[in-house]
Amino acid sequence: MSVDTARRVYATVTGPTAIFTTLEGVDEPFSATAGEDIRQVIVQRAAAEARHAASAVELVTFGDHGEHRILVDSDGGIRRVKSAELVIDVRGVIEASEGKEVGTQAQEQEALGPSEAPAPEPLASPATRRSFIEEADASALGRGGRALLARMGLGPSRAQAERLxxxxxxxxxxxxxxxxxxxxxxxxxxxxxxxxxxxxxxxxxxxxxxxxxxxxxxxxxxxxxxxxxxxxxxxxxxxxxxxxxxxxxxxxxxxxxxxxxxxxxxxxxxxxxxxxxxxxxxxxxxxxxxxxxxxxxxxxxxxxxxxxxxxxxxxxxxxxxxxxxxxxxxxxxxxxxxxxxxxxxxxxxxxxxxxxxxxxxxxxxxxxxxxxxxxxxxxxxxxxxxxxxxxxxxxxxxxxxxxxxxxxxxxxxxxxxxxxxxxxxxx
CATH class of the missing domain: 3.40.50.300 (P-loop containing nucleotide triphosphate hydrolases)
Structure with missing residues (x-):
């Protein structure tokens, strides 16, 4: 299903709490428990909504980190709406946060399918070549599933950001x-x-x-x-x-x-x-x-x-x-x-x-x-x-x-x- 035809669910995030709006327009309050990331909770809830509808849904989030949109498939796969550059399984997000491996890039592109696979980036010209050396990030949020969520604009929470x-x-x-x-x-x-x-x-x-x-x-x-x-x-x-x-x-x-x-x-x-x-x-x-x-x-x-x-x-x-x-x-x-x-x-x-x-x-x-x-x-x-x-x-x-x-x-x-x-x- 394309982004244009996907039905939408919404989440408004405030610190460790969120209001999730279902496909039927029902508001559901959520609160993260100790050690839990509210953004992971939201993604899991959207995946459950997609499975119930047997079709992909677009998750639109508002809150501490602005507005973000991702497409959640009925099988749990998710990707950003704007660039379609990342597909992962919701189970993989949780496993990655626990130190387990997530699917390989080849598996992710296979899940995208030939019609939705991202186009290769053009080679940078010598004048604009990016550095191969990235600045080290000692933050715990730089690893695992939390990093994947962060790259999608879904983390960290306000409390986590203040602590860091x-x-x-x-x-x-x-x-x-x-x-x-x-x-x-x-x-x-x-x-x-x-x-x-x-x-x-x-x-x-x-x-x-x-x-x-x-x-x-x-x-x-x-x-x-x-x-x-x-x-x-x-x-x-x-x-x-x-x-x-x-x-x-x-x-x-x-x-x-x-x-x-x-x-x-x-x-x-x-x-x-x-x-x-x-x-x-x-x-x-x-x-x-x-x-x-x-x-x-x-x-x-x-x-x-x-x-x-x-x-x-x-x-x-x-x-x-x-x-x-x-x-x-x-x-x-x-x-x-x-x-x-x-x-x-x-x-x-x-x-x-x-x-x-x-x-x-x-x-x-x-x-x-x-x-x-x-x-x-x-x-x-x-x-x-x-x-x-x-x-x-x-x-x-x-x-x-x-x-x-x-x-x-x-x-x-x-x-x-x-x-x-x-x-x-x-x-």
Whole structure:
């Protein structure tokens, strides 16, 4: 059957949902389940309509990626209407997405038949010859059935596209070391958790060389919630060795003696000593600068887990050394007020601190499963005062114990990815 005589079905796509209009004009709502592509659902539904009608139907889709038309045969074969360049079996789309082989090009052309086979493309002239080298695509959507659907204008979904964009942001490498300070003057509001999660997201997607630094005079707990490395060392051990690590002959592996590598999440932790009083581990401005020189020599990204003493030299110097501020708070009035007061104080400190406060990322975490409304209320109070406000849903894996990205719920992982992408935008 030609395109001109094919009966039409329609689909309007909005994110993971769609409205499918049958040959009889009946609207059917569809929603993609977890791990399912709404566009594959639509193609399968159109194939079922073609089988029921015992004739080909034209599928017209509208939505996130514009208008597209494909012809769906009663046996499940599909091809684009405009160019008739691709025929595949719907079953092949699903099999390809699972890593199985789809029919060969010869089989596809045989399915087209001699009357509908695409004409060969003319040879390009020497002046317009296309390159045989294609740009590499690391996206998961570049493989299998999803790639075939994408080439037909049927993918990816909006949620998939947003996730891929966030992953590209956090996986890029900048020239020179970038640093972000996680700050809130109140304890127990999620600074350590936020530091660890950001370091994990950037290290997992960008390939390591990420440091989580416990910049805390008063019993910092980053070391308690992360893995112990081969050596029981802290920032106090690193400081006297700084000159050796900065020497031209220093080996890159020398830093491993002073940090604690996270084997799964791929970042390193520079610990403070939670067993010492603040008076025994204060770090002056010049000492901080020396440590920062070491960090910049061996790492491309540094995330500071700050203490609560906003007057300490190391705290102030941390702010001066940061490209981005991340302000965590729980969905409760006291930690939120503490965060707001800190931002106000930074705006009055100097011009650079004011810029950092205005471009800060506020992260509101639901500490209990029944607090989404409270979290939204807190988030709404910060909107318009900082660059971005993001929420982290309740996840029991964040409340206590070791901080590991892969034990979080998928929705929580996606939320941290969005936070990391917002931070990357400030780098």
């Amino acid at each position: 964009a966030a992953e590209r942001l956090v996986s890029q490498h900048w020239a020179g070391c970038r640093s972000a300070a996680v700050v809130n003057g109140k304890g127990g509001v999620g600074k350590t958790m936020t530091t660890a999660m950001l370091a994990a997201v950037f290290a997992r997607h960008g390939g390591g060389n990420v440091l989580a630094w416990d910049n805390n005079d008063t019993r910092g707990t980053l070391g308690w919630r992360t893995e112990q490395g081969l050596y029981d060392t802290t920032v106090r051990d690193l400081l006297p060795a700084a000159s050796q690590l900065l020497a031209p002959t220093a080996e890159i592996s020398g830093i491993a003696r002073f940090v604690h590598h996270q084997r799964v999440d791929r970042y390193d932790v520079l610990r403070s000593n939670p067993e010492l009083l603040a008076t025994h581990q204060r770090i002056a401005r010049t000492e901080f600068d020396t440590l920062m020189s070491v960090a910049a020599r061996y790492y491309r990204l540094v995330f500071f887990d700050s203490g609560n003493d906003e007057s300490a030299e190391r705290w102030l110097r941390m702010v001066d050394s940061s490209y981005q501020l991340v302000v965590p708070t729980l969905a409760a009035p006291e930690p939120a007020e503490s965060a707001a007061l800190l931002l106000d104080a930074l705006r009055e400190r100097d011009e650079r601190s004011r810029d950092l406060a205005d471009s800060a990322i506020v992260v509101v975490t639901e500490s209990e499963p029944s607090r989404p409304a409270a979290a939204e209320s807190i988030a709404d109070g910060f909107r318009g005062t900082v660059r971005e406000v993001l929420r982290i849903p309740f996840d029991p894996a964040l409340k206590s114990g070791p901080l590991r990205f892969d034990v979080l719920r998928r929705t929580t992982q996606d939320a941290w990815l969005r936070v990391a992408a917002a931070v990357a935008s400030g780098f």
